[in-house]
Amino acid sequence: MEAITGYVSYALPIATVLVGVWLLVTVVRYVRADKDTRVSMRQAVRVRWGWVRLARMAGLTVTDKTPGLLAQITASKDGATPAPRVLTPKIKVKPDPYGVIVQARTLPQVGLEEYQKSARFLADAWRCTRVSVLPDGPGRVVIRGVRSDPLTTPTTHRPTGLPLADLTRWELGVDEYASRVSVSLANVPGVTVAGVPGAGKTSGVNKFVCDFAPSAAVQIVTVDGKVSRASEGDYADLVKRMFAFCGDDLDEANTLFKRLVELRKRRSSVIRDVLGVKNMWHVGPSPEWPLTVLIIDEAHTYFREHKGSDPTTKRLGALTAENARLVEDLVKKGRSVGILVILISQKTTGDAIPTFIRDVCPIGLSFAQKTVEAAVAALGEDIRNWPNASPVTLQDPAYVGVAVMAMQGRPGYTRIRTPYVSDADAARVAEVTSHLTADPDLCLDALLRATGRTTTPTPSLTK
Known part of the structure; x- marks a missing residue:
């Protein structure tokens, strides 16, 4: 007993010190947190x-009607029947600026489905705008409760200017539960981006350029149907990081598409000998074999049908038909050699982007739309079954920068708040990374020479 008393005399001060340290750390975290996180910390305590x-x-x-070992021993001494136990799942709660993240255990007859059925009750009790429940591994679920709506909270993104650790991931933003959303670009031939003017299409693509620009393993070329010169429009601040650019001139765009198709053919003919694989994504992009991204903004400019019998209209019609054929070649055959096409248009209906191009692109994003037909063209027929997620509901100014897409592994459609990148940050990134700009054709020539092979040089693309 004296030994036990001695241990207790030591344990009490130690426990007091540990509790004091815990309280001090909690207070410091609370003081240093921003206003929204403090509210969430109080919410987490509740x-x-x-x-x-x-x-x-x-x-x-x-x-649980089966008594535990201690209850059985006690019952055998007293002769009483053990009372059944009521088991409650254990939880861990983490606050953030938007609300709380609760990790909970499952129990027999209390699994994922039961948590999902109770989501609306949890939302009311926790004073949350919405609550989601998703699996978090065997025997666990994660409950996300957001107090403020992430979709109506504008966010900004300041590019670091550092190369991405993973060039196969495109960070899009956060969903309606403030969870980060990204998509894989590996083996993706094309992406379509739709939405009414001013809804956030170009801003979302600007973030893509700013994030990937610091890597020499990515080279970007842009055709923009809204402008005539590189010094105009939304990409004027980024053009220094693009190895080629053209405006709304159909002849220039046609020439550019032809040269990219020639690059695709050259890569296809030597990829196995040079990289040792049939698919570039098996080894990943590199400065010698960069991921080549073709951005086509206002895509309908280059594809729409010209009707008329006069010579000028016939020539324009032939050009747009050939443009569609060339871009189809890039989308259908460029995936394995590291060519990605991003097509941007207000509506991705068949008259704006030919269906034989649009339907091959596995990733489709839609910002605000005015009609259900435009939403269906951008996201597919299934969007009719998810009216609450339809981009038609995003026409309020509060939803500028919010897009809808179908996420692999998730039911239905996901709404995503894409962050805003300022013109100053875009110009800064383009300036400091401009030295990384290189013509993929010249990169291929250098790679072939380094491996002791010869090739017929293709004229470089000029700005």
């Missing part, structure tokens, strides 16, 4: 303290 009672009211507990 969630923890009220969980046992709330779980019972929401039907997220289970009654």
